[in-house]
Amino acid sequence: MKKLINSPDTLLAESLAGFGAVHADIVNVNLDPMFVTRKDAPRAGKVALISGGGTGHEPMHAGFVGMGMLDAACPGQVFTSPTPDQMIAAMEAVDGGAGILLIVKNYAGDVMNFEMAAEMASGPVETVLTNDDEAVEESTHSQGRRGVAATVIVEKIVGAAAERGGDLASLKALGDAVNAASGTMGVALTSCTVPAAGLPTFTLAEDEMEMGIGIHGEPGRRRVAMMTASAIAEEIVGAIVDDVKLASGEEVLLLVNGMGGTPLLELYGLYDAAARVAKGHGLTITRSLVGNYCTSLEMAGASITLTRLDAERTALWDAPVRTAAFHWG
């Protein structure tokens, strides 16, 4: 294993310390227990948004903490759920008295630990569970579909609504609706290597890729011979259009998300292919995002996400945001 680290044991703390130093204008980093909060938390009267999950998907979620998005993020060890004590400490740090909304990707460990933390909270807590992955109905890491890159979109849109003063029930409903309006599927060209494991999670032959890969290297739909960008886009966009029931004439957000080891050069090329297919289905792409947002360490590959937009969601997407990974408006 070759990585730019000192040791797998110290990597997470050192990386978080670096993150906190670089983005000291936006976040506070707490190392014991580990959680990241927006600098100006708690915000009195605002519903606090908290997410989290295993490390290795950066910039998700710590890179999304800040004005207009998350109030706190709880990073676990690599590909390992954070623990309830981290979540409880984060809740206490950002609770503004208007309730707490947890945004949780659908993985067994995350779901269980966030549930435990929610039960121990003193105030009202709601949870939005993201499960946008079209690849598999059941996975090795989850009951039901996995939560993947649409989580980024849910966190942006719900974060903007919370910033505008939305109440807990309406934010929970909005998050559920955006999740239901979204579908994602990804491909892997190479495996990643979990630092503490030291070996690739899986192997692919030189002419093989995995269609429907999970963001921890979990199996997808099938192993296939390498496909062109256009063929990949056709299969993935088609699957999402069918499942989310996107109809000709509808407006969508198109996200092409890198898994970590694929250059922007390829991601923009894949976007071009995906946009062509989406337009072929009669969709109008009114918002776009291309880059590495929901990653799987250094895995080569990408996912494509489509989210049905409407006027409210579009305005919330465009609303001001100030985090390490997103800054606009």
Place this chain on the structure above:
Amino acid sequence: MKKLINSPDTLLAESLAGFGAVHADIVNVNLDPMFVTRKDAPRAGKVALISGGGTGHEPMHAGFVGMGMLDAACPGQVFTSPTPDQMIAAMEAVDGGAGILLIVKNYAGDVMNFEMAAEMASGPVETVLTNDDEAVEESTHSQGRRGVAATVIVEKIVGAAAERGGDLASLKALGDAVNAASGTMGVALTSCTVPAAGLPTFTLAEDEMEMGIGIHGEPGRRRVAMMTASAIAEEIVGAIVDDVKLASGEEVLLLVNGMGGTPLLELYGLYDAAARVAKGHGLTITRSLVGNYCTSLEMAGASITLTRLDAERTALWDAPVRTAAFHWG
């Protein structure tokens, strides 16, 4: 070779088309000849800043086109200089009548082609040549030092000064000064694969890395056994401090730049190590940047850059910018 592409022959045009669609609010993309301009160019009375070079280093340079940074970028084929006709077309598209400043990384092909284009320009043209790479004094791709990640910092600072109305001579002097105040060195853990070549540019053993790597995979100082993040930071920061003659008490910008295939988790950890070493030399880090800015396709590795700051450079770094890769202020 496994890449998310249709064909090496169409990759650049498809990727630029995707880039243009995603960032249609910021840039115009011209495909024949290939160049990218800021949406509101030409700006009458403003010195136009143009950069360019081989593709494969994204987001550099097209991702830096926009308000507060570049007026145009000319992308060549992968790791290949753009041609003078691209540069001339870009110059004509963005010339605001106040002169043109070319920012050119020191590689033989880029230098020759930008010189030819400058000679054919009708108005005044100056050139800032970046050569911040501490690794080697002469390289396989350049006479003298190579231009690498400090180019990002030069383009941001000079871009802000141009936006404020600086004249051609003062911008040229500022660019030269920022380049001279900067040093960079990088390491590679893996090679990248140029799409048209189909095979890795070089090979490294499972326990080996290249210290002083070039951004096209050119050799650096030496092949060594894998080093820890702290040992890498100590060697690189030490070399820069010596060469740039950074003295205790001085203020610096610290950039930890990913080569494309190294996750943010590791880059922030390397930042933590580099910051520790810089502080050990008595330096005060007043500005920071961590991410993939001057890349080498999917190469695993990173570079560290230090730039001496002063009040003017700091204010220009902080000045508003609206490009695909940078958005603040």
